[in-house]
Amino acid sequence: MRPRATPYVLVGPATLLLLAFGVLPILVAGAVSLTDLDAAGLGDVSRVRGVGLANYAELFGDAAFWQAMRNTAFYVAVGVPSVVVVSLVIALLLNRSQSRFFRFLRSLYFLPAITGIVAIALVWGYLYNTQFGLVNYLLSLVGLGPVPWLSSPGLVKVSVALVAIWRGTGLNTVIFLAALQGVPKEYLEAAALDGASRLRTTWSVVLPLLRFAILFVTVTTVIAWLQFFDEAFVLTKGGPLGASTSISLFLFQQGFAGARFGYASAGSVVLFVVIAVITVLQLRGRRSDVEY
Amino acid sequence: MSSTETLARPAVTPAATPARRRRRRHPWVTGVALSVGALATAFPFAWMIVSALKPRRESMAYPPHLLPQQLTLQYFTQLVRQLDFGRYLLNTLAVVLISMVGLLLMAMAGYGFAKFTFRGKEPIFFLVLTTMMIPVQVTMIPTYLILNGLGLTNTLVGIALPTLVSAFGVFLFRQFMTTIPTEVIEAARIDGAGEGRIFARIVLPMSRPILAVQVVLTFITGWNSFLWPLVIASDQNLYTLSVGIALLNQQVATNPSLQMAAASLMVVPVLVVFVVFQRHIVQGFALSGLK
Numbered sequence: 001m002r003p004r005a006t007p008y009v010l011v012g013p014a015t016l017l018l019l020a021f022g023v024l025p026i027l028v029a030g031a032v033s034l035t036d037l038d039a040a041g042l043g044d045v046s047r048v049r050g051v052g053l054a055n056y057a058e059l060f061g062d063a064a065f066w067q068a069m070r071n072t073a074f075y076v077a078v079g080v081p082s083v084v085v086v087s088l089v090i091a092l093l094l095n096r097s098q099s100r101f102f103r104f105l106r107s108l109y110f111l112p113a114i115t116g117i118v119a120i121a122l123v124w125g126y127l128y129n130t131q132f133g134l135v136n137y138l139l140s141l142v143g144l145g146p147v148p149w150l151s152s153p154g155l156v157k158v159s160v161a162l163v164a165i166w167r168g169t170g171l172n173t174v175i176f177l178a179a180l181q182g183v184p185k186e187y188l189e190a191a192a193l194d195g196a197s198r199l200r201t202t203w204s205v206v207l208p209l210l211r212f213a214i215l216f217v218t219v220t221t222v223i224a225w226l227q228f229f230d231e232a233f234v235l236t237k238g239g240p241l242g243a244s245t246s247i248s249l250f251l252f253q254q255g256f257a258g259a260r261f262g263y264a265s266a267g268s269v270v271l272f273v274v275i276a277v278i279t280v281l282q283l284r285g286r287r288s289d290v291e292y
Numbered sequence: 293m294s295s296t297e298t299l300a301r302p303a304v305t306p307a308a309t310p311a312r313r314r315r316r317r318h319p320w321v322t323g324v325a326l327s328v329g330a331l332a333t334a335f336p337f338a339w340m341i342v343s344a345l346k347p348r349r350e351s352m353a354y355p356p357h358l359l360p361q362q363l364t365l366q367y368f369t370q371l372v373r374q375l376d377f378g379r380y381l382l383n384t385l386a387v388v389l390i391s392m393v394g395l396l397l398m399a400m401a402g403y404g405f406a407k408f409t410f411r412g413k414e415p416i417f418f419l420v421l422t423t424m425m426i427p428v429q430v431t432m433i434p435t436y437l438i439l440n441g442l443g444l445t446n447t448l449v450g451i452a453l454p455t456l457v458s459a460f461g462v463f464l465f466r467q468f469m470t471t472i473p474t475e476v477i478e479a480a481r482i483d484g485a486g487e488g489r490i491f492a493r494i495v496l497p498m499s500r501p502i503l504a505v506q507v508v509l510t511f512i513t514g515w516n517s518f519l520w521p522l523v524i525a526s527d528q529n530l531y532t533l534s535v536g537i538a539l540l541n542q543q544v545a546t547n548p549s550l551q552m553a554a555a556s557l558m559v560v561p562v563l564v565v566f567v568v569f570q571r572h573i574v575q576g577f578a579l580s581g582l583k
Contacts, residue, residue, distance in 0.1 A: 006487050007413070010404030014397045015416055017457040020438070022423030025431035028438060042440060090329065093322050101323065107570055108330035111337060114566055116516035118534040119555035123340045126548050132354045134339060166333065227427045230518070234538055248429035255433040256523060264433050272430045279425070 026272060033266035039259035055266035065267065067242050068250035071157060072226060075246060078161050079225040083168045084218055088210075090169065091176030092202060106177070113170035121234035124163045125150070128235075150236055153243035160244050164231045168224065172217045179213035180206070219282050226275050247271050337559065344368070344552035351548040367553035377557065379529065380536040386448050387521070387532055388514035394456035395510050399503070401457075402465020403495050407477060417466075424459040428519065436523055450524045451532070455517065461506055468502040469495065508569045512562055533558050 033055055035041075041048040059065050094106050112120065127135050128149035136146045149159040183206055191201040207214075229248035232238055238245030238253065245253070251271065255264030343351045344367060346360040371377040404410075405417050435454050436445075444450030472495060480490045496503065521532040531539075537554045 003487070004410075007404045007408035007410040009400075010408070010491075011401045011416065014401035014457045014462055015420055017394075017397070017453075018420055018423045018459055018462075021431065021435055021454045022426050022459070023419070025434035025438065026426065028434035029430065032434065032437065037437075042437075090326070093326050096322050097319050102326070105323075105326050105330045107566070108334045111334055111563070111566070114512050114516075114562055115337075115559045116518065116534050116562070118518055118537045119340075119558040120336075122537065122540075122551045122555045123336045126343065126351075126552065127336060127339065129548075132352050132356060132548075134356050137355050170333070223427065227429045229429055234518075248432075251429060251433065255436070261433055261437060268430045268433055272427070275427055275430070276425075 026269075029265040029268045029272075032262055033269050035262045037261040037265075042259075042261070051262065055263050056270075058263065059266050059270065064242055064245070065250060068245045068247045071243070071245055072228065072247045074157055075161055075164075075228045076222060076225045078158070079165060079168070079228070080218065080221050082161075082165045083172060083221050084214070086165070087169045087172035087217070088176055088214070091173045091180060092206070094173070095177060095180045106173070109173055110170040112167045113174075117167075117230040118234055120163065120167060121231065125235055128159060151240055153240050156236055156240060156244045160231050160235055163235065164225075164228065167231070168221070172221065175217055176210065176213055179210050183209050215282075219279060222278060222282065223275060226271070226278065247274075337563075340552045340555050340559065343548055344556045346549055348547050348549045351552070352546070364549075367547075367550045368557070370550065371554055371557065375536070375540070376528075376531075377533070377536060377554070380531050380533045381557075383448065383530055384515060384532040384534075387452050387517065388511055390449060390452035391456065391510050391514040392507070394452070394458075395461070395503075395506055397457055398461040398506070399465050399496065399499065400491070401462045402467075402469050403491060405462070405466040406469035407472070407474065407495075420459050420462055422459075424463075432519065432523065439524060445524050446527045446530060447524075448530060451517075451521050451530070452514070454520055455513070461510075464502060464506065465499070468499055472498050504569070508565065511565060515562060516558075 034050055034052060035048050036051050036055075037048050090109060094102055094109075096102075127133050130136060130146055130148055130151065133149075135149070139145075139147060148155065150156055187205050187209070188201060191205050196204070227248050228246040229252070232244045232246050232249050233252070236244045238249045247267070248271070251264050251267045254260050254267060258264075342358070342360060345363050345365070347362055347364050347366075350357065350361060401420075405413065405420075431454075439445055439450050439453065442450075444453065476494060476498075477490055480494055485493070516534065517532070518534040518538070521530075521535045522538065525531060525535070537551075537558055540551060540554050
């Protein structure tokens with residue numbers, strides 16, 4: 001005899017927490033985005049006024065918002081292919097041997113993925129430093145002049161994205177390695193017996209079999225770069241002149257530095273819609289592919 | 293990167309060559325290429341530790357020296373004595389401990405979804421999975437407003453609460469717990485064991501592998517968490533290591549040695565945990581694919 005309530009007691013707490021911090025915030029953002037809630041309104045609810053779609057209208061006329069949108073598009077365009085290709089190549093190479101040494105190398109590639117972003121930002125800020133940074137010193141050894149990594153509006157996006165690529169590669173390498181374990185040995189043997197070169201085998205046999213893993217990594221990487229926040233926040237605060245501000249960072253600045261919760265919520269809703277649409281498009285685009 | 297591909301390409305061999313010999317053809321070329329990449333990847337960490345042990349004038353010297361001329365631990369003592377890093381460390385550990393409560397809730401939910409049939413199970417589980425798709429940055433501001441409404445800003449519980457339970461964790465526990473034989477659970481019920489006792493004495497011990505993965509991942513994410521501690525706690529007594537380190541930039545005139553010491557304080561414990569539990573971590577991440 002088991003009491004009927006048992007399963008609800010088991011799944012209840014976790015489910016409620018997920019709803020409270022996953023689903024409810026979206027609804028709250030939707031509601032708040034229609035008001036002028038700010039720091040004063042937090043203290044005294046009677047001062048909050050409904051403003052209809054005024055926040056959205058202002059947002060779409062805000063140059064800083066569009067700059068953040070353009071920056072985010074740049075981050076996605078540069079970051080996604082880099083992370084996917086680099087981690088796939090590293091995984092294919094690491095998969096060539098199961099020796100202890102290769103496992104050790106694998107863990108080195110994995111290190112950036114498990115370290116805190118704040119520490120990483122300090123280290124890279126020091127490496128990028130224009131007066132005594134190691135990166136510029138190494139460049140000077142091969143005769144290249146000092147590069148203003150974090151202070152040039154044109155370059156800062158690249159510098160910040162480089163750190164994020166460095167950090168994002170290890171995790172996806174491990175995902176690809178896990179997928180490579182699932183490639184049947186017989187296929188590789190058969191290809192080798194047919195005289196296919198290794199490159200050809202990789203291209204024509206292994207990669208098609210990795211299709212799902214590649215899709216998974218691509219979709220999650222796109223989402224990650226659309227939400228890009230950490231590196232830009234700790235390395236540059238979005239500067240200089242907003243040149244490295246991503247959408248997430250723009251929302252953070254509006255919401256927490258400016259205490260314009262209504263305005264920032266409108267931005268959150270827009271970001272949510274953008275991410276949802278792009279994700280759905282990617283998944284639909286792949287569905288029409290031929291299955292192997 | 294792609295140049296290594298062409299380097300490692302085997303010479304054209306007759307089709308009759310056994311596949312095995314061909315696979316062994318150039319592993320060292322691959323090994324060298326991978327080693328270079330791995331060293332470049334790990335180098336910033338080495339540089340961090342080396343610089344933390346240098347006196348300030350050396351870490352600001354140009355040209356930089358690879359190895360310290362003089363070793364010092366003064367910056368680590370300065371962090372703990374003057375800059376309150378001992379307290380930040382305790383706060384961080386408290387956040388990690390609170391996160392472990394979330395682990396128990398996830399295990400419970402996983403067990404409920406795996407071994408019980410109840411009305412509404414499918415839709416509830418689907419709802420749990422959809423929360424995986426929702427990005428943190430979108431919920432950041434409304435979550436702050438919710439916690440503010442609950443009066444949980446500036447509390448350690450408030451810092452840990454938004455990330456206490458992850459849909460992915462629930463999913464992993466459920467996947468694993470479906471493999472526990474139902475007969476064992478039924479037998480315990482017939483013997484008169486209560487539901488709580490069955491969970492604590494049978495289900496949890498049998499789930500040890502997945503628990504290990506989750507404990508390690510929970511430790512790492514809790515230890516590294518930055519966004520919520522920054523947003524929820526404006527009171528300096530509640531700073532975690534990550535927040536303290538982020539603000540170190542603003543409160544101390546440029547002193548790379550001190551900053552690298554702080555960064556090392558944050559990174560080294562995770563590295564130790566990583567080395568000890570490496571297998572679990574890599575498995576867990578490979579399964580999750582998402583933080």
